Amino acid sequence: MTRFNVKKVAVLGAGVMGAQIAAHLINVKVPVILFDLAAKEGPKNAIALKAIANLKKLKPSPIGVASDADLIQPANYEEHLELLGECDLVIEAIAERMDWKQDLYHKIAPHVPAHTLLASNTSGLSITRLSEALPEQLRHRFCGIHFFNPPRYMPLVELIATPATEPRVLDQLEAFVTSGLGKGVVRAKDTPNFIANRIGIAGILSTMKEAEKYGLSFDVVDDLTGKKLGRASSGTFRTADVVGLDTMAHVIKTMQDNLGPETDPFYDSFGTPPVLAKLIELGHLGQKTKAGFYKKAGRDILRFELESEDYVPAGAKADEVYGRMLKKPAAERLKLLRNAQGAEGQFLWAILRNGFHYAALHLADIAETARDVDQAMRWGFGMKQGPFELWQEAGWLEVAKMVQEDIDAGRALTRAPLPEWVFKGPVADAGGVHTAQGSWSPSAGKFIARRAMPVYERQYFPEKLLGEDQLPDWRSGGTTISDGEGLRLWTLDAGDCEKSEQVLIASIKSKMHAIGPAVIEELGEAIELAEREYAAMVIWSGDAPFSVGADLQAAMPAFIAAGVDAIDGLSQELQNTMLRIRYAQVPVVAAVHGMALGGGCELAIYCARRVAHMESYMGLVEIGVGLVPGAGGLTWIARRAAENAQASTGKDLLPFLTEGFTAAATAKVGTSALECRQIGYLLDSDIVVPHKEELLYVAVNEARAMATGGWRAPLRRSFPVAGRSGSATIRGQLTNMRAGGFISDHDQHIATLIAEIVCGGDVDAGTLVNEEYLMALERKAFCALIQHPKTQERILGMLSTGKPVRN
Structure with missing residues (x-):
């Protein structure tokens, strides 16, 4: 299959979804044109321009760096349709109106090039009916592409073919959406609301119905149906607020208009809930209008009450007994809930039973396999497990x-029995729908394996479902070289490749991949092994985070037992390890995903190169626990400032220190890999990868390419620092911030120490220093602070609550 090279994309429609899809395309460096109607007054592109400007204000941000929104090219249908000729994908x-979409297709069809793919982003309209408005020469290149909101963060994209869609079109688009946009693709059948919304909205309606039946408030339901149930932390009603109540109502109406009792036995449960209808009538559409099922009043969260049509205090929690039940193994958990006497337990069993029932009845209609349903619910609705996984x-x-008994007794939402394949045949014999052979397809009557496409060869360890034992696990995959307390060292199976051409992989094993004494010691040993026997080394620990930093819990007993000398020794050992990584005689590549904080950030920046997933969050956050970065982070800031100054025409070092000092002194964390690059934690030479499952593939290949290209470690050299005059300038600014009440006395004290270290201490401006000199200053400040009562208060607060203490 030839590669589908997407050089430019056109997005038609500058509404919430269109603008955010355009923003994500910019995130992954795909040039994009954003079209909308021509404005009746002012600039013709005013509608698109306004949408682009709004992208910079949204939280969470749809774009990695806010100013990058300006890279989106605005356009309108009246003047710019010829620009479609530059695009490979439209x-x-x-808006979700069949007639509006079809009218637009008539308008654009003459301008869509012969090679270009056309896709409709719709949450549930018939793709086949939409295609009827297209000329014959376009129909084979048309399909549905359903992004979930918000497009940057939600992994799921559903692709929907029409009978005329060429298979290669789906393959090309799936490869681009997976590798280019970083999404998880599920192919859905062309049925109302496809897979995720069909199952998900039916589940939300069931939840609302059962909540009303059992008399449970929104906040209690959200407490029960969030993390405790293995679902998105926002629960049910908060999720609806985020999605938008008007959007949810539209999806419900699609089900009402396109289904009936003869096509969906649950149809009688699809009525718009009275509370939803009332909120929409009042204009309370959720998060976008700042009021929905919930609203914020100052620091208080209120919930809507239908009886009074007003908001009342929220925050009620479920009975703790059900939280304990939900921690039990799956089989015990479901039996306990089914036999529960309390309303909350009966409610939980009811919504789970309804979910199993609905998914089983409609699997054959909406999806090729059970895998598609479970992946769609994981990626589109934030479930830890899809309904079939939990059932299995x-x-x-x-x-x-148990489900069939409830159906027979009239306790379910419909009396339609479970399909025969549930009880007899291959699924019953296998004990579920997911097996090593594949996942169950009722329409094919067999288990079907995952699609074998070149793009999935880049995913060494794909996210797997329960029962997919044939897929490799990164914790045991490849060939283990050593398995210590802190690290697993291993290689990917390399066939005939000589060991000297292989890449050693180091995976941190500690909780949250924290860096403790064992990790420090074994990292040093890993470098020695890589230099002796391998071509390169990659630090990759599978699941996020990359590393939350130094293991404070491991360090505190050493401090209590042996005093500050023990901390000084640990800090020096960690600093030496960082320098060992920087000056290693093989390239060391950090594969970063999720949080890389404190020592985790330092570990990444001391590597020869970083390959980072788009959703990487890096920062030197030690001030939050009352400390300064002590593993070389401030040394790195000073060195980079000197290097950047040398590459410019400026003589003053201070301007080049500002960004790094401010980031460390304010514990600033980049909220994307793109922002981390802007702050300086990632360099222009580093690689940003859209799909987290491709991170290891890219990192290993980058490390191998560096080795093959004759990579050499940098030479050790001294560099100039800003000196006492530089730190004096910064101290003056800190005094003003303290006077204005922006920082506490302890914050000012720590920031002053940071300033002195990055400026080189009590030396003249321009004095040449080396890394060991600055690291000694770091250790001195670190050890002084760890004995400070306010720092100890911050550390203990963080260890006990996980939240920073402001003192």
Whole structure:
């Protein structure tokens, strides 16, 4: 299959979804044109321009660096349709109206080039009916592409073919969306609301119905249906607020208009809930209008009450007994809930039962396999497990019998029985729908393996579902070289490749990949091994985070037992390890995903190169626990400032220190890999990878390419510092901040120490120093602070609550 090279994309429609899809395309460096109607007054591009400007204000941000929104090219249908000729992909994302979309297709069709793919972003309209408005020569290149909101963060994209869509079009688009945009692709059948919204909205309606039946408030339901149930932390009603109540109502209406009792036995449960109808009538559409099922009043969270049509205090929690039940193994958990006497337990069993029932009844209609349903619910609705996974884990036939008993007794939402394949045949024999052979397809009557496409060869360890034992696990995959307390050292199976051409992989094993004494010691040993026997080394620890930094819990007993000398020794050992990595005689590449904080950030920046997933959050955050970075982070800031100054025409070092000092003194964390690059934690030479499952593939290949290209470690050299005059300038600014009440006395004290270190201490401006000199200053400040009562208060607060203490 030839590569589908997307050089430019057009997005039609500058509404919420269209603008955010355009923003994500910019995130991954794809040039994009954002179209909308021509404005009746002022500049013709005013609608698109306004949408672009609004992208900079949204939270969470749809774009990695806010100013990059200006890279989106605005356009309008009246003047710029010829620009479609430059595009390889056109994504239509206007309002969910069949007639409006089809009218637009008539308008654009003459301008879409012969090679270009056309896709409609719709949450549930029939793709086949939409295609009827297209000329014959376009129909084979048309399909549905359903992004979930917000497009930057939600992994799921559903692709939907029409009978005329060429298979290569789906393959090309799936490869681009997966590798280019970093998404998880599920192919859905062309049925109302496709897979995720069909299952998800039915589940939300079921939850609302059962909550009303059992008399539970929104906040209690959200407490029960969030993390405790293995779902998105926002629960049910907060999720609806985020999605938008008007959007949710539209998806419900699609089900109401396109289904009936003959096509969906649950149809009688699809009525718009009275509370949802009332909120929409009042204009309370959720987060975008700052009021929905919930609203914020100052620091208080209020919930809507239908009886009074007003907001009342929220924050009620479920009975703790159900939280304990939900921690039990799946089989025990479901039995306990089914037999519960309290309303909350009966409610939980009811919504789980309804979910199993609905998914089983409609699997054959909406999806090729059960895998598509479970992946769609994981990626689109933030579930830890899809409905079939939980069912299978709890005991397939046992759960099926419980569900069928409730159906027969009239306790379910419909009396339609579970399909015959649930109880008889391959699924019953296998104990579930997911097996090593594949996932169950009722329409094919067999288990079907995952699609074998070149793009998935880049995912060495894909996210797997329960029962997919044939897929490798990164914790045990490849060839283990050593498995210590702190690190697992291993290589990917390299076939005939000589060991000297292989890349050694170091995976941190500690909780949250914190850096403790064992990790420090074994990292040093790993470098020695890599230099002796391998071509390069990659630090990659599988699941996020990359590393939350130094293991304070491990360090405190040493401090209590042996005093500050123990801390000084640990800090020096960690600093030496960082220098060992920087000056290693093989390239060391950090594969960063999720948080890289404190010592984790320092570990990444001391590597020869970083390959970072788009959603990487890096920062030197030690001031939050009352400390200064003590593993070379401030030394790195000073050295980079000197290098940047040398490459410019400026003589004064201070301007080049400002960004790094401010980031460390304010514990600033980059909120994307792109922002981390802007701050300086990632360099222009580092690589940003859209798909987290491709991170290891890219990192290993980058490390190998560096080695093959004759990479050499940098030479050790001295560099100039800003000196006492530089730190005096910064201290003056800190005094003003303290006087204005922006920072506390302890914050000012720590920031002053940071300033003195990055400026080189009590020396003249321009004095040449080396890394060991600055690291000694770091250790001195670190050891002084760890004995400070206010710092100890911050550390203990963080260890006990996980939240920073401001003192």
